[in-house]
Each structure stands twice: as structure tokens, then as C-alpha cells.
Amino acid sequence: MTIKRSAVLLAGMAAAFFLSGCGNKPPENTIIANNTLPGTAESPAGETQSSAPEKYRISCAEIAYKTLQADDIEIPQTMEVTDDTMLSEVMGYDMSIAEDYSVYTQLVSADLFELAVIRADDGNIDAVKKMLADRRDYLINQAAFYPAQVEAAEATIVSELNGYCFLICSAQSEAIEKHVLYYIMLN
Numbered sequence: 001m002t003i004k005r006s007a008v009l010l011a012g013m014a015a016a017f018f019l020s021g022c023g024n025k026p027p028e029n030t031i032i033a034n035n036t037l038p039g040t041a042e043s044p045a046g047e048t049q050s051s052a053p054e055k056y057r058i059s060c061a062e063i064a065y066k067t068l069q070a071d072d073i074e075i076p077q078t079m080e081v082t083d084d085t086m087l088s089e090v091m092g093y094d095m096s097i098a099e100d101y102s103v104y105t106q107l108v109s110a111d112l113f114e115l116a117v118i119r120a121d122d123g124n125i126d127a128v129k130k131m132l133a134d135r136r137d138y139l140i141n142q143a144a145f146y147p148a149q150v151e152a153a154e155a156t157i158v159s160e161l162n163g164y165c166f167l168i169c170s171a172q173s174e175a176i177e178k179h180v181l182y183y184i185m186l187n
Contacts, residue, residue: 060117064102077107112149114169
């Protein structure tokens with residue numbers, strides 16, 4: 001095989017890979033934590049629901065991921081922060097008071113974006129809200145340098161609904177908050 005033909009074959013394989021659905025969006029009928037479809041009380045075919053309802057049917061990771069996939073908001077490239085050292089020592093999060101959590105931050109340091117969705121352990125909602133308020137203060141007073149970063153930091157929202165606490169640091173915080181609240185209310 002000639003070099004030219006190999007290059008064409010390699011380019012075709014790369015194009016097929018990128019066009020084969022390797023994107024970040026899940027299939028439309030993604031099943032959530034308790035095996036129900038989003039927005040419904042129906043189980044997938046062949047499965048029966050238990051008679052005892054679960055308190056939380058959607059995980060923090062699902063709320064964050066689905067919010068980041070919204071078509072009506074522009075979000076910089078992000079990464080999910082899963083490293084305990086990064087969460088505690090760099091970002092100031094104490095996840096020992098959390099039952100469930102998901103934290104995303106910007107991939108490029110010139111941006112300032114953060115989405116943290118945390119479900120507190122019983123009795124720790126106030127501690128989680130204080131932790132998020134402290135993080136908001138840090139983002140506003142120490143993390144923002146460039147004008148776009150200052151705008152994002154000053155628009156940071158910290159709130160709580162139905163046991164889910166969240167922080168949104170973005171110039172579009174209010175639009176992002178609508179998505180977070182929507183997924184929380186699916187419970």
C-alpha cells in the first residue's frame with residue numbers, strides 16, 4: 001500500500017471515528033439511577049418498581065452532566081473533578097459531609113467556570129451551604145483576574161433545593177440554574 005493510500009485510509013478511519021457517535025450526549029432514553037426514564041414514573045420494559053419510593057432518584061452526576069449538555073447555554077470545555085486531593089486541598093471541598101456529589105471545572109485556566117452539585121449527608125445541609133458560600137467568596141475575591149473571569153465570579157449562585165446544594169460559577173449562572181433546578185425537581 002502506498003503512503004498516499006495509507007494516508008487516505010487513516011483520514012477516513014479518523015472521520016468515521018468522529019462521526020460514529022462518540023460525542024458526550026447520552027442516548028435520548030438514558031436510564032437514571034432508579035431505572036426510570038427521566039420525567040416518567042415508568043420502568044423500562046420487563047422491570048417492576050419496588051413499592052417503597054426512593055428519596056433521591058437522580059444522582060448529582062446526572063444532574064451536572066445533563067445540565068452541561070443543554071443546548072441553550074454556552075459552557076467552556078470542562079472536566080469532572082474526581083481526585084480527592086484536588087477537591088479538598090485545591091478547591092476547598094470537604095466531601096466527607098456529602099452523600100453524593102459531582103464537581104466540574106473549566107479545562108482551560110483562562111476561563112472561570114464551576115458547577116458543583118452536592119447532596120449532603122443527613123444534618124449537614126447547612127455545612128454544605130457554608131462550604132459552597134466559602135467557595136463562592138474565594139472565586140470572587142481570589143480566583144478572578146480577567147474581566148470575563150470577574151463577570152463569571154460575580155454571577156456565582158449558591159443555592160439548595162430538596163437536599164441538593166449547588167454552586168454555579170458562570171456568566172450564565174441564571175440560565176444554568178434553571179437546568180439544575182429542572183433536574184432536581186424530576187425527583
